[in-house]
Amino acid sequence: MLILTRKLGEQIAIGEDIRITLLEIKGSQAKLGIEAPRSIGIYRHEVYDKILTENRMSSAIHSPDVSLAEALLRKPRR
């Protein structure tokens, strides 16, 4: 991992068109400003990870399990 030390207001350039600016530091929290092309998704990693995991699990489902799930949903409510 590349580790860089930055002061308030300083930036990091990643390639041609990504800029990360250190905007604010408060205790253990840092506020970052990120400029990047629209095509690049920028996410909080923990949220990204959750969605990725659900996508992977969904893509592993076999058709018979969908039929079973569907049958459960079609049962009348008691």
Added chain:
Amino acid sequence: MKIETTRFGVMEIDERKIVSMPFGMLGFPRSQRFVLFPHKEDSPFFWYQSLDDPALAFVITSPFLFVSGYSVDLQETIQRMSWEDPESGASFELYVVVTIPMGSPEKMTANLIGPILINNKTRQAVQMVLSESPYSHRFPLFENQ
């Protein structure tokens, strides 16, 4: 046109039904063309089948069948996708990704923080990432039908 799928064999699909995802699904950036079809007639579940990878398909459903008042802010996404003038006759469809643990269908859940938004006018779609959302990524469907 005919497409090849691992789960369903060769399928005949209407080309106009193809949805293109410039950024793919999260974790699967290389699959960019998909087609949507119901699991069975009148099923709440749909398959979101990749045309670029025969083995790749997701199970999705409409969030509105399970979550009353489910709503997401589309503004940022519309901007990111350059879907200009969304008011002029654009219509959107929204789906959520379902997981069904093998052998335990009653534990099926839907991911409410990564919905798929389809623009019917451009036939483009994007998986949204809802960072500050009150919704769960494992919303139980069986208990909430």
